[in-house]
Amino acid sequence: MEHNLLSTKDADGYGILDAADKRGYKNAYIDYLQKLALDREGAFKSTDIVLDFGCGIGRFCPWLASRCSQVYGIDPGTEVLRLAVQYNARPNIVYQVYDGETLPFPQSYFNAILCVFGGVLQKHVFPEEQLTHIVGELQRVLKAPGMIIAIEHVYGRTPARHYPREELLAHFTRHGLVCTSHYPIRKGHWPILYMIRLGLIPASLLPRLAQYELDKRRRERESYLDYKDYLFRFEKKG
Numbered sequence: 001m002e003h004n005l006l007s008t009k010d011a012d013g014y015g016i017l018d019a020a021d022k023r024g025y026k027n028a029y030i031d032y033l034q035k036l037a038l039d040r041e042g043a044f045k046s047t048d049i050v051l052d053f054g055c056g057i058g059r060f061c062p063w064l065a066s067r068c069s070q071v072y073g074i075d076p077g078t079e080v081l082r083l084a085v086q087y088n089a090r091p092n093i094v095y096q097v098y099d100g101e102t103l104p105f106p107q108s109y110f111n112a113i114l115c116v117f118g119g120v121l122q123k124h125v126f127p128e129e130q131l132t133h134i135v136g137e138l139q140r141v142l143k144a145p146g147m148i149i150a151i152e153h154v155y156g157r158t159p160a161r162h163y164p165r166e167e168l169l170a171h172f173t174r175h176g177l178v179c180t181s182h183y184p185i186r187k188g189h190w191p192i193l194y195m196i197r198l199g200l201i202p203a204s205l206l207p208r209l210a211q212y213e214l215d216k217r218r219r220e221r222e223s224y225l226d227y228k229d230y231l232f233r234f235e236k237k238g
C-alpha cells in the first residue's frame with residue numbers, strides 16, 4: 001500500500017490513520033499491527049462473503065479478498081471510494097457508496113463484517129440514535145451464525161464526545177449480538193510509536209515490534225489515561 005494513501009483524510013476531516021504522518025512509518029506500523037491482530041483472531045474463512053463497513057480507501061479490502069471469496073467495501077465518502085477503486089481494486093471486491101444509514105444489502109447476506117472505525121465512532125459523527133440504527137443494520141445483513149469484528153479507540157478516561165466501552169458493547173448486545181471477546185491491541189501514544197514515526201526504528205524491526213506490542217497489550221492492566229485500539233468480536237448465534 002502506498003504510504004501517502006494511509007494519510008488520506010475522509011470527508012469529515014478524520015484521517016484514515018494518522019493524517020499528519022507524512023513519512024508513513026507510523027501508519028505502516030499500525031496497518032501491519034491491525035492486520036496481524038486480525039490474522040491472530042482467525043476470523044475470516046475462504047468461503048466467506050465479507051462486508052468491510054466504512055472501508056475508506058479500501059485499506060483492508062485486498063487483505064480480505066486474499067482470504068475470503070467475496071468482499072464488499074462500503075462507505076458514504078465518494079472521494080475515499082474513488083481512491084479505493086484506483087488503488088485497491090481486485091476481481092472479488094465490490095466498492096459501493098451508501099447513504100450512511102441503510103445498508104444496500106438483503107437480510108443475512110454476509111458471513112462476517114469488519115468495522116475498523118479509527119476513532120470516528122464519536123457522538124457527533126454517530127449520534128446515539130444513528131449508532132443504534134446502524135448496529136441494527138449490521139445485525140440485519142449478517143447471517144446466523146455470523147461474526148462482526150470491530151476495532152475502535154477505547155479511552156481509560158472517556159472524553160465526553162466518545163462512547164465509553166460499556167456503551168459501545170451495549171449498542172451491540174441490544175441487537176442480540178454476543179461479545180465473545182474484546183481486548184486492547186495497541187496504545188495510542190506509546191513512546192515507541194513516536195520513535196517509529198520519526199524513522200528512528202528500522203522498518204525491518206516493525207513486524208517484530210507489532211508482535212511484541214500485541215502480546216504486551218493483552219497482558220496489561222485495565223487502567224490507563226491514553227486511548228487504546230480495542231478489538232471486539234461479536235457473534236450472531238445460529
Ligand SMILES: C[S@@+](CC[C@H](N)C(=O)[O-])C[C@H]1O[C@@H](n2cnc3c(N)ncnc32)[C@H](O)[C@@H]1O
Nearest residue numbers: 010015016054055056059077100116117118120
Ligand atoms: C478513520 S476512517 C477508517 C477507514 C477504514 N475502515 C480503515 O481503517 O482504513 C473512517 C471511515 O468511516 C467512514 N464513515 C463515516 N461515516 C460513516 C457511516 N455513517 N457509515 C459508515 N462509514 C462511515 C468515513 O468515510 C471513513 O472512510
